[in-house]
Amino acid sequence: MELRKSGKLKDEELSQRAIGAAIEVHRTLGPGFLESFYEEALCIELDILGVPYERQKTIEITYRNRKIGEHRLDLFIDGKLVLELKTVKEIDPIHYSVVRSYVKAAKATSGIILNFSSMPLTIKRVGLDSNPSSSLSFS
Secondary structure (H helix, E strand, O other): OOOEEOOEEOOHHHHHHHHHHHHHHHHHHOOOOOHHHHHHHHHHHHHHHOOOEEEEEEEEEEEOOEEEEEEEEEEEEOOOEEEEEEOOOOOOHHHHHHHHHHHHHHOOOEEEEEEOOOOOEEEEEEOOOOOOOOOEEEO
C-alpha cells in the first residue's frame, strides 16, 4: 500500500478538508467537552462541507483470515481516511500504534488523530509507514 505520491500524502485534499472541519469545531467549542460532543459537531461540519463519512463504522479484526474481534472507528472519511477523536492530556505513542492498526485493518490510506483537549488542537497524521513523532497543532 503506497502512502505517498510525489512527496504528498494520498488523499491530501480529503485530509485537509477533515482537518479544516476539526479546526472549526475546536475554535467554536474549545477544549473541555466529551469526545462524543466533538464527534457530533464534526459530523455537522463534514455535512456542511459535503464530505462523505461513516460514523462509528464497525471493522472486523482478523488473524490468518479468521475474525478475532471488531472495532468501531470514530469516523471513516470517504472510505479512505480514519479519524480518531481524543480528549486526552496529550497523544501518547500507544494512540499512534492503535490508529495505525485501525488504518491497516480498515484498508485505509491513512489516519488522523485529533486531540480536542489540547490548546491548540493537536493533529497527528498516521500512515502505515509514517513517523509517530510528526504532529501538527492549530489554534
